[in-house]
Amino acid sequence: MKDAELVQQVLNGNSNAFRFLVSNHQRLVIHIVGRIVQQQEEIEDICQEVFMKVFQKLKKFRGDSKLSTWIATIAYNTSISHLRKNNRYEEASYDEFPGLMSGKTAGLSTSGKVEKEEATKYLMQLIEQLPVHYRTVLTLFHLDEFSYAEIEQITKMPEGTIKSYLSRARKLLKEKVEKIVDLEKTNIFVDYAEG
Amino acid sequence: MPKDEKYIHAGRFLDEGLKHEPDFFLPDDFADKIALKIEKRLAWSQYLKEFIIYFGVIAAIIVVALAIIFFFDAESWANLVNIFVSNINTIMGVGLIILFVFFTDKVLLRYFSHKAKLLQ
Numbered sequence: 001m002k003d004a005e006l007v008q009q010v011l012n013g014n015s016n017a018f019r020f021l022v023s024n025h026q027r028l029v030i031h032i033v034g035r036i037v038q039q040q041e042e043i044e045d046i047c048q049e050v051f052m053k054v055f056q057k058l059k060k061f062r063g064d065s066k067l068s069t070w071i072a073t074i075a076y077n078t079s080i081s082h083l084r085k086n087n088r089y090e091e092a093s094y095d096e097f098p099g100l101m102s103g104k105t106a107g108l109s110t111s112g113k114v115e116k117e118e119a120t121k122y123l124m125q126l127i128e129q130l131p132v133h134y135r136t137v138l139t140l141f142h143l144d145e146f147s148y149a150e151i152e153q154i155t156k157m158p159e160g161t162i163k164s165y166l167s168r169a170r171k172l173l174k175e176k177v178e179k180i181v182d183l184e185k186t187n188i189f190v191d192y193a194e195g
Numbered sequence: 196m197p198k199d200e201k202y203i204h205a206g207r208f209l210d211e212g213l214k215h216e217p218d219f220f221l222p223d224d225f226a227d228k229i230a231l232k233i234e235k236r237l238a239w240s241q242y243l244k245e246f247i248i249y250f251g252v253i254a255a256i257i258v259v260a261l262a263i264i265f266f267f268d269a270e271s272w273a274n275l276v277n278i279f280v281s282n283i284n285t286i287m288g289v290g291l292i293i294l295f296v297f298f299t300d301k302v303l304l305r306y307f308s309h310k311a312k313l314l315q
Contacts, residue, residue, distance in 0.1 A: 013237050015230050015233050015237065016230070018229070018230055019226050019227065019230035022226040022229045022230065026221055026226060031217065033219075034217050035217060040219060040220075043219055043221070047221060048228070048229060052232070052233075119208070119212075120211075120212050120215055123208075123212040123213075123215070124215065127213075138213060139217075142210075142213035142214055143213065143214055143216075143217075170209065173209055173213075177208055177209050177212075
């Protein structure tokens with residue numbers, strides 16, 4: 001079903017159409033809310049708030065952008081407001097995150113074999129430690145596959161800033177992954193070598 | 196595996212890792228819960244809209260009747276005003292009770308019965 005048709009059905013009072021809209025976009029919303037808020041116990045309430053706002057504002061959706069971009073904008077703004085309200089909003093750069101900048105691979109069993117699953121878990125932890133804008137941009141670009149222009153529309157950040165956040169975050173994460181490479185007993189790349 | 200090759204694979208591992216689903220989750224019935232909330236909200240606004248329309252129609256009929264009396268029967272109009280002024284509390288009280296009963300019947304009871312049906 002096309003976005004415009006779906007929106008029209010919801011505006012006509014079809015609650016099944018809205019259920020369909022929620023099912024289709026809840027993965028996107030939880031990625032954004034989860035990565036920004038990071039508290040599992042708060043996520044469900046914020047996701048509910050996001051979809052209630054989507055319903056209330058749907059009349060204003062003009063179809064200038066994709067419905068997913070529009071919903072992502074609401075999810076982003078709601079999550080940032082939530083952080084601000086709870087004084088958890090940091091605008092710091094990643095240089096101010098000593099845990100991330102240090103060369104340590106904390107959380108990895110450096111003495112035993114590093115399995116791929118363990119390394120992936122470690123990477124997830126690293127992403128969660130990035131400043132809010134970095135992890136948001138990474139999530140929107142890599143996980144939800146939005147373009148630079150769409151991320152600009154969602155976050156209101158200039159395209160240059162988005163590119164810079166992406167490249168710096170990737171660089172930092174790559175350095176960390178390469179630290180795993182240096183561990184003698186890592187076998188996380190066996191699959192790639194075989195492939 | 197040579198170290199250089201491992202570094203090349205690190206890039207691929209990072210790309211895959213960035214696409215890895217985070218651990219956050221929503222309950223399985225999340226969409227149903229939201230749809231239920233929306234359905235309740237839609238029902239409430241529908242019943243309220245209908246109530247306002249009914250109320251508007253009744254108020255319009257009363258206003259037209261009073262206007263007819265005012266323009267065509269000055270004597271009855273004066274009597275009506277006297278009755279209204281001398282019984283203002285009773286008339287206002289009865290009016291409010293009628294309004295409340297009407298609101299309960301057209302909005303509250305319908306809404307709660309619809310809500311109960313949805314929750315079954």
